[in-house]
Amino acid sequence: MFAERIEDLVESPVREILKVIDRPGMISFAGGLPATECFPELDLSCVNSEHLQYGPSEGDTELREHVASLLCERGLETTADRVLILSGSQQGIDLVAKLFVERGTRVSVETPTYLAALQVFDLFGAEYSGYSADNPVLGNAPLTYAIPTFQNPTGHCYSDAQRRALALACDQANSVLFEDDPYRDLVYDDCDRTPVCSYIRNSEWVYQSSFSKSYAPGLRLGYLTCSEALFPHLVRLKQAADLHSCRISQRLILSLLQQSSSRNQKLTDFYRYRRDHFEKALTRLFSDIADWQRPVGGLFFWLALRPEFSIDTRELLKRSISSGVAFMPGEPFYPKGLQAVPGLRLNFSHASPEAADKGLQILASIIRAACESRV
Numbered sequence: 504m505f506a507e508r509i510e511d512l513v514e515s516p517v518r519e520i521l522k523v524i525d526r527p528g529m530i531s532f533a534g535g536l537p538a539t540e541c542f543p544e545l546d547l548s549c550v551n552s553e554h555l556q557y558g559p560s561e562g563d564t565e566l567r568e569h570v571a572s573l574l575c576e577r578g579l580e581t582t583a584d585r586v587l588i589l590s591g592s593q594q595g596i597d598l599v600a601k602l603f604v605e606r607g608t609r610v611s612v613e614t615p616t617y618l619a620a621l622q623v624f625d626l627f628g629a630e631y632s633g634y635s636a637d638n639p640v641l642g643n644a645p646l647t648y649a650i651p652t653f654q655n656p657t658g659h660c661y662s663d664a665q666r667r668a669l670a671l672a673c674d675q676a677n678s679v680l681f682e683d684d685p686y687r688d689l690v691y692d693d694c695d696r697t698p699v700c701s702y703i704r705n706s707e708w709v710y711q712s713s714f715s716k717s718y719a720p721g722l723r724l725g726y727l728t729c730s731e732a733l734f735p736h737l738v739r740l741k742q743a744a745d746l747h748s749c750r751i752s753q754r755l756i757l758s759l760l761q762q763s764s765s766r767n768q769k770l771t772d773f774y775r776y777r778r779d780h781f782e783k784a785l786t787r788l789f790s791d792i793a794d795w796q797r798p799v800g801g802l803f804f805w806l807a808l809r810p811e812f813s814i815d816t817r818e819l820l821k822r823s824i825s826s827g828v829a830f831m832p833g834e835p836f837y838p839k840g841l842q843a844v845p846g847l848r849l850n851f852s853h854a855s856p857e858a859a860d861k862g863l864q865i866l867a868s869i870i871r872a873a874c875e876s877r878v
């Protein structure tokens with residue numbers, strides 16, 4: 504009855520967990536949720552009835568122009584007529600997968616990597632090879648998917664050398680670089696955020712980002728730009744997918760972008776405080792259980808469990824949820840066929856500092872109890 508590819512479509516574990524986090528009292532470290540306190544105030548006075556009409560598939564002109572100027576400031580050579588507004592950057596993953604991936608196509612990814620990108624690539628039949636930022640060997644993969652700035656799930660931010668090495672590897676392997684950059688505005692310490700795509704010399708490339716993390720995910724807006732040859736194909740795929748993105752959201756985002764305000768500074772101060780508070784609690788409670796690096800941006804800590812606490816973290820999740828704490832097990836972030844290292848992805852932006860202290864204490868005791876009962 505169904506298309507063959509549906510066999511490869513698995514339910515996203517994150518969306519499953521999101522279903523339970525609304526339970527009263529639940530402390531969630533699970534999703535990549537921005538803090539509700541950081542959402543912009545909703546002012547609909549910039550919207551008029553004209554925005555209720557169908558619009559261009561590429562996106563509204565003024566927003567595309569504004570986005571193009573942001574992209575040029577980042578070092579990407581592009582113009583407004585090579586900007587495509589997306590219904591969330593998740594849509595960009597879908598469009599790029601449709602353009603490049605068919606059954607058996609090899610996609611080169613970091614391990615671990617964003618699980619909802621794997622969900623899409625899997626649907627189109629991808630096979631994977633893993634690469635590391637220190638040694639980007641891409642083999643013969645025609646497509647490389649990377650999150651060089653505040654990676655999901657690890658939070659890693661590539662150094663200048665790692666950025667240049669990845670671009671060179673794509674050029675040498677003639678692999679299309681698909682750079683996903685939704686977290687770039689959430690930066691807490693000095694670091695390099697130059698798009699890797701700006702270093703590409705001859706390979707094709709797609710660069711995308713999102714308004715979800717720095718404004719509001721419910722508006723469902725993102726954007727991409729790409730090398731010239733790819734743009735018309737991605738526009739047609741967008742037409743076929745949803746005609747165009749919500750024009751009310753586009754208008755709202757444009758008006759927020761045009762307000763010169765201290766928003767970014769306030770946002771990053773807020774999240775830096777949460778990150779630092781979270782890390783203090785981790786140091787108190789997890790120092791002997793796991794290793795981690797402080798993320799210089801983004802929304803996550805990645806905890807690699809020490810060998811003596813090595814356990815399939817999916818097994819901990821049920822116990823943790825019934826004790827009122829949700830987190831994201833590490834295993835689903837590994838592509839099929841590649842070895843997973845037991846770890847946990849913990850979002851530090853959503854829970855209040857008090858809730859974070861409480862939730863981490865519960866989580867640490869669940870891990871300790873699970874490991875003791877194993878012995």
Ligand SMILES: Cc1ncc(COP(=O)(O)O)c(C=O)c1O
Nearest residue numbers: 535591592593617655713715725
């Ligand atoms: C790496 C990465 N890419 C894309 C997305 C999708 O974001 P959105 O569709 O809200 O722009 C996310 C969301 O968490 C993400 O972490």
